[in-house]
Amino acid sequence: MAMYSEMTKEELEKELESLKAEYKSYKDKDLNLDMSRGKPSREQLDLSMGMLDVLTSDMDLLCEDGTDCRNYGVLSGIQEAKVLLGDMMENHPDNIIIYGNSSLNVMYDTVARAMTHGIMGHTPWCKLDKVKFICPVPGYDRHFAITEYFGIEMIPVQMDENGPDMDEVERLVSSDEAIKGIWCVPKYANPTGTSYSDEVVRRMARLKPAAADFRIFWDNAYGIHHLYEDKQDYVLEILAECKKAGHPDMVYKFASTSKITFPGSGIASLATSLNNLEDINNQLKNQTIGHDKVNQLRHVRFFGDIHGMMEHMKKHAAIIRPKFEAVEEILEKNLGGLGIGEWTNPKGGYFISFNSLDGCAKEIVRLAKKAGVKMTDAGATWPYHKDPHDSNIRIAPTYPPIGDLKLAAELFTLCVKLASAKKLLEEM
């Protein structure tokens, strides 16, 4: 089929009629499908059922150092969990705090602490007239929700295939003392699947911020979430790069096992410099006596070590890879060559990012919803839910069974064609 933009009005009108008929036949199916959130599927959750059997009443719950995991204490996490998650994050155990079940919560608390108490002796952000964050776009809606909740002004910076536009990041960070942070998903980014290039990471570590308390919020959510054994992205380790660049304290790195074991019942962690850790522990000791050590021990006993975890991730990949490939195949089959959409083909992570013609994303999501397929809201990948192009849509292929997913993807592409044809006709 020809590019939509090269069709005559008559051709487009005819196409639209045919698309409408097809859309109606989908609506008659009464679908109820969900491609909106990055949730593991039931089959993936089943992979971790062994977690429930590794600790039983006939064994002890002692750490290697003799600590009874059942009782109070051990604020920063048990040593063997630090080792395991340190290996996962490519950081030394001494640089790690193990938290509760949610890295989002750790990020929230990190911002909250900076608001009320400031970072390493600097002015609490709540005492400042203005605090700003750089938000690479498209990005993760829950990051943006945290900064929006705290009244932090968000400045979008465009992502390309290498990561955020570093010229722009450097310009902003070095010139504006109100800029206190940047949200980064450096590997298999949400939603683009992009992994930051070596140059981007190096430039990130070499930023010369106007604000002494500027921090990189490095959400390594998909560090080991590869789709392929033979095609993997590698991202430079940011703590090491910052240290080499003379800015050891400039980064907080976050991760969790949410998409490794059970979402909501995993363990989260933060890796950062010893100075930052001291700063954080001074707060953390007032907030809690310690996180769930039994669950930390459960994770350690289940995986044994990082190799066990990597083998486990291959099983996840075997389940979700066909889903990504199915969606990508349908996108290509139905939209390839039409000039009405572009999408990413990520090598890991949880999302495919789709860019429609400008001004079509909301309409595509509306049409899909009306026909029974829930997508992430258009705009969600931008601060304040405002995508100035109204073009970006996040596709989350992991949760639905593959049959449902294919149906949802077919419908999605139909909605893309419908919205695009209407848009182009309007503009004629």
Add this chain to the structure above:
Amino acid sequence: MAMYSEMTKEELEKELESLKAEYKSYKDKDLNLDMSRGKPSREQLDLSMGMLDVLTSDMDLLCEDGTDCRNYGVLSGIQEAKVLLGDMMENHPDNIIIYGNSSLNVMYDTVARAMTHGIMGHTPWCKLDKVKFICPVPGYDRHFAITEYFGIEMIPVQMDENGPDMDEVERLVSSDEAIKGIWCVPKYANPTGTSYSDEVVRRMARLKPAAADFRIFWDNAYGIHHLYEDKQDYVLEILAECKKAGHPDMVYKFASTSKITFPGSGIASLATSLNNLEDINNQLKNQTIGHDKVNQLRHVRFFGDIHGMMEHMKKHAAIIRPKFEAVEEILEKNLGGLGIGEWTNPKGGYFISFNSLDGCAKEIVRLAKKAGVKMTDAGATWPYHKDPHDSNIRIAPTYPPIGDLKLAAELFTLCVKLASAKKLLEEM
């Protein structure tokens, strides 16, 4: 033996010599005992080992409503956990949020949220010149640590056998708009073991605060932590009392299973009005996708219902009751009639509160520590660690094996006698 205060100088000097000899013999034993923190003993932890067996890989992890506890979601907790903890807290499940492993963390977050965002539309506390809390004394050091950390001025109000001095609380709360909260441990209080009388609870619910965003922080940490089956304290339900008094939004009530199942691996909860819940959920949705539902389900399956939990608590009581009684017996045997100390004989909770002669507490704790028995720091039960009388010491009998505990209690009473004799001699 006679009252120390009635001894002659010579008698006291002779007594002191004999005490010193006895103290030396303790020091020679090279003890290493701990009566400092309210931690369950190993035997108590063993009671909950069945928790590890109630969820296994061959069963489903579905809620009664079909929710898969393994995946993301359910921000405020699974329904059956709300029912169980609602029964535990004597509140309706609709008034409850289930959190992670630590009620201290919930209290911290509640203060932090008020600092950054205010309560129900009121000015964020961080924007005010001054915020104050009333702190009944002696009280819980970790409460005071939270308010101190946030720069909140703490006003001590004396506890008596019915709870806080309500004349003073009423006077303060109604006259000072900067007073935004009061820390309460209403039942088997930390450290006195006091339970608030009906009158105290009623007056608490009928406070007429100058500040519209004043809140009672009601830490119901020991709600079902009875020592005796036949002698139990009952405390009026504070949400109901506040509602009846026309102040439904005036209280946050906290609890957890930390001293029921595994400390650090339990579940925490907050009960409050629907208005407060709406306010809290508006924040919570930015902080996390949800807490550990698998652990919530584990608790529900382990206990079945509140009756199961109460039966479980009887087993705890059977272990710790003899420890309380042993300490009380030794206190009576060694200090009774000497006029150098008073202590509480609680019917529940985790602590015995001891009051020495003024100016002796620090010395007693120092002497005990030097001879190998760790006590909670003197002063810890007061805001800023400043006990103006230097007299209150918190005794935590639960953790050590009973043999160790008796030895520690014997040594403690010896240190009380030593410090008191020295003090009285100094004053002669």
